[in-house]
Amino acid sequence: MGKVLVLYDSQTGHTKKMAEYVAKGASKFPVEVRLKSVDEATKEDVLWCDGVAVGSPTHLGVMSWKMKKFWDDLVDHWGEIDGKIGCAFSSSGGWGGGNEVACMAILTMLMNYGFLVFGITDYTGDKFTLHYGAVCAGEPREEQEIKACERLGERLAQWVLIYVDGRKEYLENLKGGSQ
Amino acid sequence: MGKVLVLYDSQTGHTKKMAEYVAKGASKFPVEVRLKSVDEATKEDVLWCDGVAVGSPTHLGVMSWKMKKFWDDLVDHWGEIDGKIGCAFSSSGGWGGGNEVACMAILTMLMNYGFLVFGITDYTGDKFTLHYGAVCAGEPREEQEIKACERLGERLAQWVLIYVDGRKEYLENLKGGSQ
Amino acid sequence: MGKVLVLYDSQTGHTKKMAEYVAKGASKFPVEVRLKSVDEATKEDVLWCDGVAVGSPTHLGVMSWKMKKFWDDLVDHWGEIDGKIGCAFSSSGGWGGGNEVACMAILTMLMNYGFLVFGITDYTGDKFTLHYGAVCAGEPREEQEIKACERLGERLAQWVLIYVDGRKEYLENLKGGSQ
């Protein structure tokens, strides 16, 4: 059974809330889901999972130092954890404040471990999408924001099912879930 | 007198509208302002200016190919136009759709010509800022979006005044303009 | 049978040479390989493939305008070609001249189409790797440069075999090929 880790850091609770929606989205599919803060998670969680969604507050257009430290400390496992599937989410103080750029920094970090990373082309509302991962300004409140977080989890679960579990039937149902 | 070029590509008219607001913002200050589309502009405009704001629709998280071609074609002047000041703006189809990332690609391109590039820390509305340049989803309509475009132009004019014209008095008045 | 497209633009022939090595690397595995320049390729090639390696000269830290135009023109198929696997390669004028950054711009572009993208953790020589795709300064000449290009093709073929064809046996042999 595919294994999905939702790993987040949160200072104000906004990214935590996003993480809960991402985990909820993944849980709609037949995969095991672990939701962990960066303070609780260990390297075992990373070794365990087939796919990971990494969320961080947008701090200076990059992930928080705590999230960076978590992955820096994993460096002994560098080269062993190739080929997992990864995606990102981030909450910034404002639109135009770096949530996309922070998602890209998270994906860059995951690529360094040999992960395949993705964004999502779907729109979850009027003028609202998640091409580099789910993004919010502040707390996810509006339906389109909540759906974007859920969609990220859904799609991560789907890629794990399709690519890791070989469940090709999910290819035909890629738009499914929260719409 | 400081010289500011606002150079844009636009497909739907959204980025053009942004460009007009950027030019309006710059015009509040004692600088010369040229507003040109990528179809009208020539290398002379780039050689002429002290500072440039480059705007493009967000196409696949990067500037449009036409804007890219404009700068690729300037390559004979590479190395001659060092040290100008540059900034970016972009309109995407949706939030989370790459307008920040496209601004970063524009800034990357300008850095290749030796430009000093900047973003802006100010907020122009509730949860609305322009850390990598002014961004919109679609057309700039709300006050905070219009102000963000204007602020980009204001700040570009101010940096040109301070850094190129040596008008240090503008350092004390950095927040001025559209607030 | 898995299908791999190696798509490149080249001005001096350097990126073309890289593309040939990438295609050679992919051809070591039981996949179909097409090698096409951006002038020959059509949208059918993109629709056809399961995995794509996109190569461009590093022009201003971004892909060339011609490569950008190719993908901009594909926009009618946006949303239809989700979930393919993508990677990048680029030749710059010098080290520190943007070949990594250009690879990231290519990957950003591919993510916009919903592709899963990857880099490679392996070293192909002393202090020589390809974390964001294969990179060269000028022409690929040294063994480590040639191997990096080949490794990119090998790994792309392997991911296609593993993920698209469900050939899990390739997971155990990820380091295989050109070493």
Add this chain to the structure above:
Amino acid sequence: MGKVLVLYDSQTGHTKKMAEYVAKGASKFPVEVRLKSVDEATKEDVLWCDGVAVGSPTHLGVMSWKMKKFWDDLVDHWGEIDGKIGCAFSSSGGWGGGNEVACMAILTMLMNYGFLVFGITDYTGDKFTLHYGAVCAGEPREEQEIKACERLGERLAQWVLIYVDGRKEYLENLKGGSQ
């Protein structure tokens, strides 16, 4: 008199060595130079300087968590330190291993504080440049690597002299220094 801070983190000593060359380059010009490790530096150093060169080992394509923490902890001064001049340098384990991408992450971080950031168009050797900041794979040993670090410091000092001190005569001598 212009003030230049060279701030670095180093794990193996490679980035420290780069920092020393950057400081040496800056010291060729009439500016005050402080060279500090991230463990010694305080917020006063950042408030003090007109221009900063930030160096970090390339860890996962981003600055080290310690360098990130330093700037995250400065957040109370966010908005006060607008308009300084910034640049980056980084040492990675290998070419293609993220030193350019890490420089971009550093510049992104500095832009969040409202800094004007720059790279350098000059080549310091055959196929060796520093478009996003000075980069090395391992320790700076070859002349072109050492020169690239020095050139970064020289140019930072020059921009501070030109833009902050109003010493326009340095505009005519931009190529000067280590050539």
